[in-house]
Amino acid sequence: MRQHRDFCGIFGIFNSDNAAHKIYLGLHALQHRGQESAGIVTSVFDEVKGKRIMPVHKGDGLVLDVFKDKSIFENKLLGSAGIGHNRYSTSGASDNVANIQPFLVHYRDGNLALGHNGNISNAKEIRRSFIERGTLFQSTADSELILHLIAQSTRRKQVDKISDAVSQLEGAFSLVILTDTSLIALRDPNGFKPLAIGKLSRPGKSDTYCVASETCAFDLIGATYVRDVEPGEMIVINQEGIDSGKFESYSLAQNNGISQCVFEYVYFSRPDSKIFGEMVDKVRRKMGKQLAYDAPVPSVPEGDPKPIVISVPDSSNTATLGYVSECRKLGQPCRYEIGLIRNHYVGRTFISPGQEVREQRVRSKFNTVGGVIKDRVVVMVDDSIVRGTTAKQLVQMVRNAGAKEVHFRVASPPVISPCFYGMDFPSHAELFYNQFDGDIERMKEWLGVDSLGYLSVEGLHSAVHAANEGKHGYCDACFSNNYPVPVDMTASKDENEW
Numbered sequence: 001m002r003q004h005r006d007f008c009g010i011f012g013i014f015n016s017d018n019a020a021h022k023i024y025l026g027l028h029a030l031q032h033r034g035q036e037s038a039g040i041v042t043s044v045f046d047e048v049k050g051k052r053i054m055p056v057h058k059g060d061g062l063v064l065d066v067f068k069d070k071s072i073f074e075n076k077l078l079g080s081a082g083i084g085h086n087r088y089s090t091s092g093a094s095d096n097v098a099n100i101q102p103f104l105v106h107y108r109d110g111n112l113a114l115g116h117n118g119n120i121s122n123a124k125e126i127r128r129s130f131i132e133r134g135t136l137f138q139s140t141a142d143s144e145l146i147l148h149l150i151a152q153s154t155r156r157k158q159v160d161k162i163s164d165a166v167s168q169l170e171g172a173f174s175l176v177i178l179t180d181t182s183l184i185a186l187r188d189p190n191g192f193k194p195l196a197i198g199k200l201s202r203p204g205k206s207d208t209y210c211v212a213s214e215t216c217a218f219d220l221i222g223a224t225y226v227r228d229v230e231p232g233e234m235i236v237i238n239q240e241g242i243d244s245g246k247f248e249s250y251s252l253a254q255n256n257g258i259s260q261c262v263f264e265y266v267y268f269s270r271p272d273s274k275i276f277g278e279m280v281d282k283v284r285r286k287m288g289k290q291l292a293y294d295a296p297v298p299s300v301p302e303g304d305p306k307p308i309v310i311s312v313p314d315s316s317n318t319a320t321l322g323y324v325s326e327c328r329k330l331g332q333p334c335r336y337e338i339g340l341i342r343n344h345y346v347g348r349t350f351i352s353p354g355q356e357v358r359e360q361r362v363r364s365k366f367n368t369v370g371g372v373i374k375d376r377v378v379v380m381v382d383d384s385i386v387r388g389t390t391a392k393q394l395v396q397m398v399r400n401a402g403a404k405e406v407h408f409r410v411a412s413p414p415v416i417s418p419c420f421y422g423m424d425f426p427s428h429a430e431l432f433y434n435q436f437d438g439d440i441e442r443m444k445e446w447l448g449v450d451s452l453g454y455l456s457v458e459g460l461h462s463a464v465h466a467a468n469e470g471k472h473g474y475c476d477a478c479f480s481n482n483y484p485v486p487v488d489m490t491a492s493k494d495e496n497e498w
Contacts, residue, residue: 008101009033009086009213010115012176014183014237016200016208020077023084026210026217027063032270033117033213034088037100038066041113043178044079052180054111058085058100081183083176085115098139102178107151109158110180116143117213118172118193119422121487126168146175159184159236163250166234170485172261172421174229176211182238185211189254190484191231192261192421192475194275198223209237214273228277231258259475259484262464263423266412267315267383278468281318286463287411287455288322288381295409295453297327297334297379305376307407310339312366312382312394319411320381334379339372339398362393374402380449384412386425388432388447395448408449413457413479414438420487425478 009030013019023040039058046053055076059066063086067073085101102115120126123142130137130148137144149165158179166173172192177184187195198218200208212218215225229235232252241247260276271281297307309327311320324336343365378398385391391408398406414433418425428434436442444452455463457479464474477483 008088008115008117009217010083010117010174010176010195011085011210011212011217012081012083012115012178012183012185013208013210014081015206015239015242016080016210017202018073019080019082020073022208022210022221023082024063024067024073025220026212027084027086029217029220030086030213031063033268034086035062036060037087038063038085039087039100039102040067040077040082040084041102041104041178042077042079042082043111043180052111054104054113054178055079056102056104056113058102060097060100081178083113083115083178083183085176096140099141101141101143102176103139103141103144103147105147105151109161111178112147112150113178114143114147115176116141116146117174117195117422118188119420120145120169120173121171121420121485122169123171145169146173159234159248159250162186163234163252167252171487174213182236183209183211184234184236185229186234187229187231189232189252190256190259190475191276191472192259194260194264194269195229196274197226197229197235199226200224206239206242209242211235211237214269214275216270216273219272225274231260256484258473260472261421261423262460262474262476263384263412263419263478265464266460268423271315271318276468276472283464283467284316284318284411285322286467287460288319288324289326290459290463291319291323291381291409291411291453291455292326292330292332294456294459296330296332298377298405298407298451299332300377306333306335307377307379308337308339308372309334309379309381310337310372310398312380313340313342316381316383316411319383323381323409323411337369337372339369339378339401340380340394341367341369343367362390363397366394366397368397368401370401373398375404377405377407378403379407379409381409381411383410384415385410385432386415387430388435388443391432392447399448405450406448407451408444408447408453410452410454412455413460413476414454415478417478417481417483419478420483421475421477421485423478 011026020042037060041054041056057072102113104113120142126145150161153161153164155161155164173188174193174195175186196215198210200223232254234250236248264275265283269275269280273280309324311317327334
């Protein structure tokens, strides 16, 4: 369920009034993608120095806390272009301030700042080669490797250096890169992580362009969605492109096909976002409807109250609505109820690193509605189960509230494999399904439920492809153990390994 960690949120903007403030709003909309730290870098011409500089402000904590001093926007983060980053560590220690992005360097081609969402699966190999050549590192994050690859490229043009650098990477990387003249948006050839382009019209002025991990960030600043950055595409947004109405677009070599992260739909993205060209809400409803076929509500004796179905808020809300509506169509009576209340002032449980901290936060985050649950057959729907500890605690809370029976339904398949592309699931042995060798009866007993049912892998793909008419390929390695890009199974994300 919420026992996994995830990646980051990135946002970039070019040719904007109050660029830093719009980045701030964009990061606020993307806060769910990471709560460890936040940062903004802008580009501005310094009249005194006679050259472009890139002021930066970043720190630990939420966007609202890191940027609570408004003078940061009035006196420091000036300029019409910039990038921002929300972080949850997938590589690099969470308590190392050097790992807070965006990263900023000055090299022979000028200033360069970078924000990264994803995970470089061949990072260990690349870092080792740099260390052998005497390269010094300031952080333990794999994102820094990209900067070194750019700086050490022998290509002449800056854009070719960036292309050369990312061509050496394997794994997942959606990037926003800020140079002295351009905002560059880039997705890896597999398209693992989302990245969208938006536009904001300015009466009497040329348009503003922005890029973000999710389109919900555009809504907050009044921008409209234009399109996704395609898998393996690098877009250069600059004043010349705005004036001509056409941006430079480059294509990276594609060797493994397109495999976008299906877990974005399952859990992480906001339902009001458009991801990989389709609304998340629509896809999740399809998943819930398919779950009704794979694991319907239990039957009850004639004359007994029909089962109530409750979601584990918030990421499973829309899947639950689809599940209930399809169960009814199939002649299986049930009713949707709000049986769990979420405290929205407590972050997602996996955001706080450390299993003990996560477990302590479950009860502060959720509470039951006793009058709804008491003496009823309750079907709980959640988006996923990873370790199972949170699910177990929630089941016990529902039992304590007086439920007659508790049945658990999962709107995704069993998680059987760790992810090496930016979604930091636990090790293979720690995964709930693997702890019990896939024995549903033992899993059910441990959770303390009367029945347990999952969406099948086939059902998942059926739902996703039904929503987007089969236009894209998806990575389901966490559900199938089929990795679309080779990974180093021995690679450690522990900074001591570096």
